[in-house]
Amino acid sequence: MLRAPRLAAAVTELGRELVKAEIRRAQQQARTGDLDPVSIVDVVTAALPTAAVTLTRVLNASGVLLHTNLGRAPLSGAAVRALAEAAGTNDVELDLATGRRGRRGRGALDALRAAVPTAGDVHVVNNGAAALALAVTALGGPGRTVVIARGEMVEIGDGFRLPELLESTGTRLREVGTTNRVTAEDYARAIDESTAFVLKVHPSNFVVSGFTSSVPPADLRDLGVPLVVDIGSGLLTPHPALPDEPDMTTTLAAGADLVTSSGDKLLGGPQAGVLAGDAELVHRLRRHPLARALRVDKLTLAALEATLRGPRPPVVVGLEADPVALLARAERIAGRLHEAGVDARAVRSVAAVGGGGAPGVELPSAAVSLPESFADALRAGRPAVLGRVTEGRCLLDLRALPPGDDDELAALVLRVGALA
Structure with a gap:
């Protein structure tokens, strides 16, 4: 099984022991009759992680620049x-x-x-x-x-x-x-x-x-x-x-x-x-x-x-972001989602520094407002999206999110919307 072309590539990327453990798990399912043996490679490939690390990439749409649970400052x-x-x-x-x-x-x-x-x-x-x-x-x-x-x-x-x-x-x-x-x-x-x-x-x-x-x-x-x-x-x-x-x-x-x-x-x-x-x-x-x-x-x-x-690290870029530009980004994303049938709209919001810094400082920001149910679904995706729930709506605040992630954010929301 380890020499199967698709799994051999996974061994090179993820290591022999990790792949072997998934193979053994699938083989046991085949022995108990819960899996067709010809499907083992497909099942193992689907079960393997994309990288040899359990950390999951998260798009920070929480509106907190330095989110301790997300590893604080993202690197430049x-x-x-x-x-x-x-x-x-x-x-x-x-x-x-x-x-x-x-x-x-x-x-x-x-x-x-x-x-x-x-x-x-x-x-x-x-x-x-x-x-x-x-x-x-x-x-x-x-x-x-x-x-x-x-x-x-x-x-x-x-x-x-x-x-x-x-x-x-x-x-x-x-x-x-x-x-x-x-x-x-x-x-x-x-x-x-x-x-x-x-x-x-x-x-x-x-x-x-x-x-x-x-x-x-x-x-x-x-x-x-x-x-x-x-x-x-x-x-x-x-x-x-x-x-x-x-x-x-x-x-x-x-x-x-x-x-x-x-x-x-x-x-x-x-x-x-x-x-x-x-x-x-x-x-x-x-x-x-x-x-x-x-x-x-x-x-x-x-x-x-x-x-x-x-150059300026992302936290400084986020700190100095123009609220007008943030609202324009939110309007573009919300417009794209609305055209696809998602209940989305651009709203003004308030972001924070986070990480224990500048308590009480409010940073004018903008967000894409979605139905509350999107919050859990987006957080469960890969990559995950972390927003915040306010007054029954899921807000995806753009202050801490680089502009280069806007298209990916929209695609992840559309994927959740298609499954709703």
Whole structure:
């Protein structure tokens, strides 16, 4: 059976063991009389996946630019090509001029330094939580304390709580202020000989409004201990669409000694943790034993460098999308579907940044409105389409969907409509 031409091609693409398992499953059906033996090849071919991976491609029509359940930031074409280049053997840690060991990730780190001009040095680990854990481990430890505002002790997703992450390093936390208000004097009074540093954490999608106060980094720069700021979403420089979102360049200029963030959110790159700041502090972190356990691989380095040096990544393109152009796209798609007999119409909608970034920011958008029943059917397709259900209608928001996917989106909707 493995030598049958159609299955031999599948062995080359998917591997012998996967194909063999499907053959055995079909053969057992034939033995029990549930399958005509002459149909085994057809049944196996239909059952085999299109690739040796269980991940399913999803068209993001949810209206959330950074959808955590969809892997957050989609990579740019330049980053995808960089992954292919890095997949083989390369000079990730080799100096081709001398033939000796080279500086690991030099291209990505050089690009990051250029993108954050206020940083003395930079480092990259495998995610945002790891960046903060490395900072606390290297600068804190048993017998040391980190001063942090009580209102910034947040849960970062999937049940992981920031206080537990920090305390797992052996460092004690000294909370200051109240849930809704903290002052510079609160921080100053809490500092003593055990203080490793002051930590400020951007609360991301957690917002307290009303009678509140917080302390900006500029007012914490002269307390006699390092100031570490976790900005969360990885915005490297200010963006006009997100005036209240902290960025790395400005935060360092305001007095932070070290800034940490994620790489797969507003930066628009692969999953990574970014650290930037005082050169001596970054060097201490880079040489700490834990840094080896948190080291990123060649694929992450390649995708990160291409994101930093290449064209605007998809998340930035989506963030800067023109609402008028989005509505025109929705009208074209809805018109095509309506002509085919689908109950579709173009509507204005509101999108969000997502990924814990820019809470409360509403992005004007446009969507294709369909009957609610389309939501489940589209999500079950291959590729899948993720929309959202609002007021009894399935909305396919176009803010996070590249224009090049419009025709495919329409075809997938038409396929569901034909089966309805």
